[in-house]
Amino acid sequence: MRNSTHPDKIQLIQALRTGRIPFQDHLKACENCRTLVGILKWSGAGVGPLAWEPSEAAVRRSKAIARIDQSRKPLKTLTGAIIFDSWKSQPALAVRQAPFGIERRIRFKLQQYTMEFVGIRQMTGWEFVARVYDGDAVTRQFVLQTGTRKLVVGSGDCFHWHSQQPPRRMRLLSKLLGIDLGSLQW
Ligand SMILES: [Zn+2]
Numbered sequence: 253m254r255n256s257t258h259p260d261k262i263q264l265i266q267a268l269r270t271g272r273i274p275f276q277d278h279l280k281a282c283e284n285c286r287t288l289v290g291i292l293k294w295s296g297a298g299v300g301p302l303a304w305e306p307s308e309a310a311v312r313r314s315k316a317i318a319r320i321d322q323s324r325k326p327l328k329t330l331t332g333a334i335i336f337d338s339w340k341s342q343p344a345l346a347v348r349q350a351p352f353g354i355e356r357r358i359r360f361k362l363q364q365y366t367m368e369f370v371g372i373r374q375m376t377g378w379e380f381v382a383r384v385y386d387g388d389a390v391t392r393q394f395v396l397q398t399g400t401r402k403l404v405v406g407s408g409d410c411f412h413w414h415s416q417q418p419p420r421r422m423r424l425l426s427k428l429l430g431i432d433l434g435s436l437q438w
Pocket residue numbers: 257258259278282283284285286
């Protein structure tokens with residue numbers, strides 16, 4: 253059957269973003285893919301709020317990109333502020349005691365730039381997703397530095413990464429601007 257191949261997640265996100273759906277016939281016939289489209293829409297993979305479910309391909313990709321052009325230094329570096337932290341209202345919790353599945357959401361801001369950040373503790377470590385906005389629009393202009401790693405934007409216009417320890421320092425880097433996101437307590 254011609255339409256029996258399922259589109260992968262990247263193709264689905266692409267279709268949601270562009271509104272062009274080349275596998276229309278497949279969607280009509282395949283309930284699995286229709287469900288997936290529903291989930292992706294709900295999670296805002298195409299537009300809108302943070303899509304935080306990292307695809308395996310994106311996780312692999314971010315692992316593969318250990319460092320990107322270390323020589324490049326932004327012209328100026330400014331410090332961003334935390335304007336929302338879902339852990340702020342919670343009692344202090346030693347990170348080692350944090351239960352699996354616990355989630356922390358943080359919003360950073362500097363001038364017109366906003367970064368939405370989500371960390372989820374899993375059995376195998378922590379999963380992180382972050383997305384940067386320039387005003388209301390998602391921007392792909394930055395590289396995210398966490399420790400010695402530099403990550404590029406992957407699927408869903410998000411940074412995805414995995415780590416045993418949550419990040420204490422993060423920086424957004426573009427050619428013109430570095431944004432120091434301060435130090436995080438976990
Ligand atoms: Zn399908």
